Amino acid sequence: MLVLEIFRISWSTFYYGFSLKNIRFDWCNQISLVLPFVVLSGKEKLYPYIDVLSFMGGAGVLLYPVWVFYDYAGIHIMSVQSMISHTLMIIIPISILFVSGHWEKEKSIRKPLAGFIVMSVVAYAMSRTLNVNYMIMLNSDGIPLLRNFSFPWYWVIAIPCLILMIHVVKFVFCVITSKIGKKRAAMGKYSKQLYEDEEIESVI
Secondary structure: OHHHHHHHHHHHHHHHOOOHHHOOOOHHHHHHHHHHHHHHHOOHHHHHHHHHHHHHHHHHHHHOOOOHHHHOOOOOHHHHHHHHHHHHHHHHHHHHHHHOOHHHOOOOOHHHHHHHHHHHHHHHHHHHHHOOOHHHOOOOOOOOOHHHOOOOOOHHHHHHHHHHHHHHHHHHHHHHHHHHHHHHHHHHHHHHHHHHHHHHHHHO
16 A cells, blocks of 8 residues: 555655645545554554545545546546555455454544545645645535535535544444454364363373
8 A cells, every 4th residue: 555655745746846735635545655664563452543544535535536537537647546546445454453452442433524524624725725625625615515605504405414424434343343253262272172171081
């Protein structure tokens, strides 16, 4: 994921010259730069701040990829890069569930919301600095329903929708974690029984 994002930045810099705008501070771009370091750090307490947001960003783009093909119609190296990157944004959070049981202990959505607030602050600051509409921090043009409202009033509609989606993804993660836990417990019980049977046979 990190390599793909660095490639995108390098490609933009090579063709258009260096600019801070090449980095981009949208939802998915921020996650692509941060998630690899969170995973490589191995600090499970950081996972809930970003895994739900990563899944939402990846799934949202794959279900409605209009922005991917807006600049590069059809099959283009950058559209392929984007689709692979967004696919990883789904695969990585689900993979995390197999090595971490943190969703068995999470009782609220405070951590994903805290992660979103951090991303929003970064997006807002860079939107004002670069005059680029990161995470609809300047306007909501092109987004049905929200485009009829000015900043920041469309967030009155967007925030409840965001909270609902976080709850839905959190529920899905909890279900997956529960199934993984039950399967591990069953396998552990089977291994223990097998070990006990082997001990009995060795004694006989």
